[in-house]
Amino acid sequence: MSEPRYSIGIDLGTTHCALSYVDLSASDGEKTIQGVLPITQLTAPGAIEEPELLPSFLYLPHPNELTPGDLALPWTTERDFAVGEMARSRGAGTPIRLVSSAKSWLCHPGVDRRAAILPSDAPPEVTRVSPLESSVRYLTHLREAWNHAHPDTPFDEQEVTVTIPASFDPAARELTAEAAQTAGYTHMTLLEEPQAALYSWIQKSGGAWRKEVKVGDIILVVDVGGGTTDLSLIAVVEREGSLELHRVAVGEHILLGGDNMDLALAHVVARKLAAQGTQADPWQLRALTYACRAAKETLLTDRSTDTVPLVVPSRGSKLIGGSIRTELTRAELTQTILEGFFPQVDASARPMSRTRAGLTQLGLPYAQDAGITRHLAAFLGRQVAALAELDGLQHVPAGNASFLHPTAVLFNGGVFKSMLLVERILDSLNGWLAAEGAPPARLLGGADLDLAVARGAAYYGYVKRGKGVRIRGGTARAYYIAIESAMPAVPGMEPPVQALCLAPFGMEEGTDAALPAQEFGLVVGEPVHFRFFGSSVRRQDQVGTMLDYWSPDELQELEEIQATLPPEGRTPGEVVPVKLHARITEAGTLELEAVPRGTSERWKVEFDMRGSANA
Numbered sequence: 001m002s003e004p005r006y007s008i009g010i011d012l013g014t015t016h017c018a019l020s021y022v023d024l025s026a027s028d029g030e031k032t033i034q035g036v037l038p039i040t041q042l043t044a045p046g047a048i049e050e051p052e053l054l055p056s057f058l059y060l061p062h063p064n065e066l067t068p069g070d071l072a073l074p075w076t077t078e079r080d081f082a083v084g085e086m087a088r089s090r091g092a093g094t095p096i097r098l099v100s101s102a103k104s105w106l107c108h109p110g111v112d113r114r115a116a117i118l119p120s121d122a123p124p125e126v127t128r129v130s131p132l133e134s135s136v137r138y139l140t141h142l143r144e145a146w147n148h149a150h151p152d153t154p155f156d157e158q159e160v161t162v163t164i165p166a167s168f169d170p171a172a173r174e175l176t177a178e179a180a181q182t183a184g185y186t187h188m189t190l191l192e193e194p195q196a197a198l199y200s201w202i203q204k205s206g207g208a209w210r211k212e213v214k215v216g217d218i219i220l221v222v223d224v225g226g227g228t229t230d231l232s233l234i235a236v237v238e239r240e241g242s243l244e245l246h247r248v249a250v251g252e253h254i255l256l257g258g259d260n261m262d263l264a265l266a267h268v269v270a271r272k273l274a275a276q277g278t279q280a281d282p283w284q285l286r287a288l289t290y291a292c293r294a295a296k297e298t299l300l301t302d303r304s305t306d307t308v309p310l311v312v313p314s315r316g317s318k319l320i321g322g323s324i325r326t327e328l329t330r331a332e333l334t335q336t337i338l339e340g341f342f343p344q345v346d347a348s349a350r351p352m353s354r355t356r357a358g359l360t361q362l363g364l365p366y367a368q369d370a371g372i373t374r375h376l377a378a379f380l381g382r383q384v385a386a387l388a389e390l391d392g393l394q395h396v397p398a399g400n401a402s403f404l405h406p407t408a409v410l411f412n413g414g415v416f417k418s419m420l421l422v423e424r425i426l427d428s429l430n431g432w433l434a435a436e437g438a439p440p441a442r443l444l445g446g447a448d449l450d451l452a453v454a455r456g457a458a459y460y461g462y463v464k465r466g467k468g469v470r471i472r473g474g475t476a477r478a479y480y481i482a483i484e485s486a487m488p489a490v491p492g493m494e495p496p497v498q499a500l501c502l503a504p505f506g507m508e509e510g511t512d513a514a515l516p517a518q519e520f521g522l523v524v525g526e527p528v529h530f531r532f533f534g535s536s537v538r539r540q541d542q543v544g545t546m547l548d549y550w551s552p553d554e555l556q557e558l559e560e561i562q563a564t565l566p567p568e569g570r571t572p573g574e575v576v577p578v579k580l581h582a583r584i585t586e587a588g589t590l591e592l593e594a595v596p597r598g599t600s601e602r603w604k605v606e607f608d609m610r611g612s613a614n615a
Contacts, residue, residue, distance in 0.1 A: 004158045004187070006150075007465075009196070009457025010142055011163050012135065012176070014103045015226030015258060015293075015414075017054040018454035019142050022462045024159075030207045030468050034458060036451055040145045041084035045070035051085065053450060054141065056226070058099035058134050059087035060119075060127050075148050083141050092290035093313050095283070096122045100290075101259055102134035104227040104364050106179070107165075107172035109559035121286075132179055139183035156186045159464075161457040165228045166192035166476050167253035169534065169558050170590040177587050189461070189509070190588035194221035194232035195247060195471050196456030197412035201447055202469060203459040209469075210243055212444065213408060218248075218387070220406035220441065222376070222425060224413040226258040229372055231379045233404065234471060235390055247473030249386045249404075249536060251379040252556070256367040258293070258415055261337050264370070265292040265328060268336050269310065273326055280312070284324060287312045295328040296337075300417045306330045334420065341370050342424040347381070347403050347432035349374045373428050380404050380432075382537060382553065401436055410444040412452055474506035478538050479590060480547070480555065481580075482531035483520060499533050499555060501545040502582040503590060513543040513582040520580065522594050522603065524565045525572030530605060532558040543582070565594075565603050578603070 007022045023033040038050035045066055059082045061071075071079040082090065091098025099118045106113055108131070116128040129137075139162075146155045162180050164173060173190060180188045198221060202209045213219065215238045223230040231251035237244050266289040270280045280288060288310065295308035312324040351369035369375070380403035387404070409426060416422050422443070430440040448455060463470045480499040503513055533555040541547075547555075570576065578594040585591060594603040 002157055005153050006158045007458050007461030008146070008155070008158050008160045009163070009191075009454045009459070009461065010139070010160065011193070011196070011451075011453035011457065012103060012138065013056055013225060013453070014101055014228065015056055016450070017056055017138050017142060018052065018451050019146065020451060020454040020458040021158075022458045024462060024465070027462060027467070030203075032203060032459060032462060032468075034203065034455060036454070037142075037146060037149060039084070039142065040074060040148055041141070042071065042073065042082050042086035043084075044086055044089070046072070047086075048074065049085070054084045054138065054145075055088040056100070056102065056138055057087035057091055058083050058102070058118075058129065058137055059091045059094075060097045060099070060129070061090070062097070073144070075144050081137070083137055088290075092287060092294070095119070095286040095290060097126055098290075099129060099134050101227055101364065102131050102138070104255060104259070105131035106135055106175055107168055107253065108364060109169075109171065110365060113175055132175060132182075135176070135179040136182045139180055139185065143184050156184060158187070159461045160185050160188045161191050161196075161461045162188055163191050163193045163196050163453050163457050165223075165225075165230045165253070166194050166232050166250040167228065167230055169253065170479065170532070171559055171561075174589045177589050188587055189464070191457050191460050192230075192232070192247075192250070192476065193225070193453050194223050194230050194250070194412065195234075195473070196453045196460065197221055197223060197447065198234060198245070198410060198471060199456035199459045199463070200452040201410055201444060201456075203455065204446055204448065213243070215243065217407045218404065219245075219408045219410055219444065220380075220429075221410045221412065222416075223411075224257050224372065224415050226414075227255060229254040229256045229367075229375060231376060233383060233386065233406065234473075235387065237390065243469070245469065245471040246390060247471055247476070248390060249379075249383045250476040251375070252536070254367050254375055255365055256341075256370060256372065256375070257413070258296075260366060260370055261341060261415065262289050262293040262296060264336050264340055265289075265296060265333065268332055269326055269328060272332075273324065278324060280324060284312050288324070292328060296333060297414065299328070299330050299333050300415065337415075337418075338420060338424060341372050342421055342428075343371050343373055344424075344428055344431075345371065345373050345377060347377050347435065349377045350381075351375055351378055373425070376425070376429070377403070377432070380406070386537075386539070401438075403432065403436075405433055405436070405438045406441045407439070408444050409441050411447060412449060414449055416447075417449055472506075474508040475503055475584060475590075476505075477534040477536050478505040478541050479503045479582075480533040480535070481592070482533070483546070497531070499547040499550060500580075501541045501543055501547075502580070502592060503584060504542050504545075505535070505539045507584050509584050509588050510586045511584055513584075517579065518544075519577045519597065520594075521575040522565065522578045522596075524570055524574055524576055524603075525567030527564050530561045532561070534558055561605065568601060 009020045011018045019037040026033040039054045043049045113131045143155045213236050217236040219234045221232040233249040235246045235248050291310045307327050310326050351374045383404045479502050482497040485496045535555050577597045581593045583591045592605045
């Protein structure tokens with residue numbers, strides 16, 4: 001590969017994708033030459049435009065729905081689907097043929113993410129695709145759009161960074177990396193979205209960021225996207241006379257974002273219609289949800305508009321007469337989102353859980369509590385001791401603090417185009433801080449809410465080459481594997497398990513972790529299961545630390561991996577003595593290998609899918 005000219009950053013978002021780039025040959029120090037790619041895409045049958053965002057929607061038309069050439073792009077005429085703006089607008093009227101929230105499905109451990117399951121509620125005659133394939137199609141479109149615009153600097157010769165939520169577990173990271181590789185991303189690294197947002201803020205400041213933050217600052221990044229709420233804490237420390245940034249904590253995976261808000265608004269409008277004597281059926285409610293999404297974006301970005309009309313078509317023969325016509329008002333939007341998703345609560349508040357029904361539809365595992373402020377309070381409460389072992393940090397909360405005290409806040413995500421929501425978060429947080437005698441947190445302004453993640457990812461590729469300032473942090477969690485104890489059979493009692501630390505908190509990309517010389521028994525030739533755990537609070541554990549006991553707040557169990565490791569000439573069911581070896585790849589994924597005694601064999605356990613593993 002020739003030396004890349006560009007560092008490309010890609011925001012693979014739940015509702016939008018974006019591509020930014022830094023010209024490596026023309027940038028120097030913290031002064032970078034950066035651009036955003038206008039993404040060539042269909043906006044209607046046969047209509048090509050180049051907006052900066054690619055909506056993360058895939059439309060699967062009926063074979064007789066469109067005429068030849070309606071789906072043609074400048075680089076191909078061989079398409080039987082559409083992604084982007086046309087998919088979003090076309091699918092709003094025919095939601096049973098629209099794939100949305102593929103990113104959320106990609107991290108859902110309760111389904112086979114390689115299986116053709118989307119659209120999830122489509123009738124049998126509609127072709128379905130997998131969450132993995134949907135992601136591949138978005139990423140492929142971005143690669144093709146780049147090559148169309150930059151034929152002299154091919155995509156596969158550039159440095160590429162793809163962003164993911166900080167809360168993605170190893171399996172979701174591995175699947176995202178696989179989707180990128182399948183889409184032709186040959187030189188790819190993964191980066192957490194909150195870090196990308198902060199990188200963008202740093203790059204945009206042109207070096208002035210050092211005047212806006214100081215040693216001891218704790219930056220809270222609140223990122224509410226289309227499908228997830230991501231919370232991260234980044235500390236500003238001093239090393240050898242220079243400011244450094246260290247990511248010290250990330251929140252749990254919270255499937256709560258703009259999608260939930262769209263659905264809530266749709267139910268508000270549906271109740272209003274019902275009061276007027278019009279009952280929306282389930283199909284129309286889904287179409288109404290997509291209509292509310294567009295109306296929400298309009299009301300959040302255009303302050304001169306107080307009402308957006310909504311039209312939901314009928315499925316019957318009377319397409320015009322059967323359409324539902326109504327509107328979404330600014331007052332309805334504010335009441336629903338502000339009070340429902342950003343309630344004013346105390347610092348002691350925690351997300352509420354409800355008793356669930358025994359049977360439920362197979363869908364996305366949305367957060368049970370929609371209150372983002374309650375999730376924020378819980379996150380800061382869990383991380384109260386996160387700074388205790390960080391060298392070079394002078395700011396330490398008072399001993400009686402009940403939560404970690406941020407000093408600055410950076411917002412990311414389209415919902416924060418509304419200053420009302422920004423002010424609600426800041427007011428809540430500063431109320432908590434005042435109650436514990438701490439100074440208020442200040443807003444880090446100037447964020448580009450639509451493009452920050454893509455821009456920050458591009459800048460990260462530049463920083464990796466030794467330019468600019470890098471956020472240190474490594475893995476966002478410590479990872480453990482369950483080791484079953486050897487014990488005599490006891491009726492009604494499962495053998496106890498211990499948790500062996502494979503990768504400590506903060507393990508850097510591209511590093512290996514050879515575990516101690518202790519050997520473990522690995523069953524080969526018959527189905528077995530591997531249990532894994534993650535922790536965002538146990539920072540002191542090192543590679544090889546064995547835990548006999550832990551509280552539910554310390555370790556959270558990740559998805560189980562089932563596998564049948566090849567016996568390689570051994571008897572099925574044989575227990576082979578092995579040593580374990582863990583590695584964080586350059587791409588940012590976790591690999592685990594089992595190395596048998598006295599041979600050159602290696603069994604690789606991959607965090608790649610529900611129900612199976614490779615070896």
